[in-house]
Amino acid sequence: MGVDQEQGLFSGYFRAGRENLRAKLEECRDLTEVEDTVRLYWDSMQHEFTSNVTDGRARELGFELFVVAKSAISCMLSVSQAEVLFKAAPPERVQEHRFDWKQYVGAGATLLLSAYLLMEGMWAPMGVGLFATGWQVAMLRKVSVRRRDVPALPEAQGVPRADVDELMRRLERLAMSMDSAYGHMLGESAKPALPESIEWSPEQLEAVQMLWEALRQDDGRYALKTLPQLIMALEQQGMKLVEYSEDTAKYFERLPGVEDGYTIRPALMLGERLVARGQVTQKMQ
Secondary structure (H helix, E strand, O other), X not given: OOOOOOOOHHHHHHHHOHHHHHHHHHHOOOHHXXXXXXXXXXXXXXXXXXXXXXXXXXXXXXXXXXXXXXXXXXXXXXXXXXXXXXXXXXXXXXXXXXXXXXXXXXXXXXHHHHHHHHHOOOHHHHHHHHHHHHHHHHHHHHHHEEEEEEOOOOEEEEEEEEOHHHHHHHHXXXXXXXXXXXXXXXXXXXXXXXXXXXXXXXXXXXXXXXXXXXXXXXXXXXXXXHHHHHHHHXXXXXXXXXXXXXXXXXXXXXXXXXXXXXXXXXXXXXXXXXXXXXXXXXXXX
């Protein structure tokens, strides 16, 4: 999987094999196969990235990006069409009745005999005749019932299909977003970290504070010529001179004075860590 150096790293990996990916996506039978195919392709991109990038920090950042990208794949599947499959159903078996009058001749004769016996007042033989007539009719109907096969309608099933064109566009945008995030993350990691300590003695730090104090009070003009260089040297090492405010009050010692909240000496901060506590006035009651 060759990569064009003029394009982004991850988008280069994607474009190098996108035609092969498109062909595989068009062969997928459902969305589950589509998702599995995309994940396998992203796995191959990650393998290519790991093989080509040797810097430990860069590989770690790339791994984090691949984890995020793979988690987003399920949300990117686009469906715009569905294929309808027809499946033949087994025939249904129904019952039907056939009437053949010839089979009912005997039952009719028995019924006529029963009517004659009724007119003659012969109740017992008449009852037997009616029973025999009913029994013959029931048996004849049971024999005439048969099963008939009726063809059933085919079963239709809709199978969603992925919109391959839209999915490819979304995946390419995802790769380009990975390029942008990767460049930003590398830029952030390349920033120099603040030192844990500064090579200045407490006396030197106090001298800087005293110079700032003299500058504020417009005293010692000749000595103050070195103050900008000292402050610049401190700032280059990550040091900040912080004046008093409500947010920075915890970094200051309070001294009695005629004005409340006047910064006598600034607090010295290295990043978010206090190096030297400042001094501020507190109005006497």
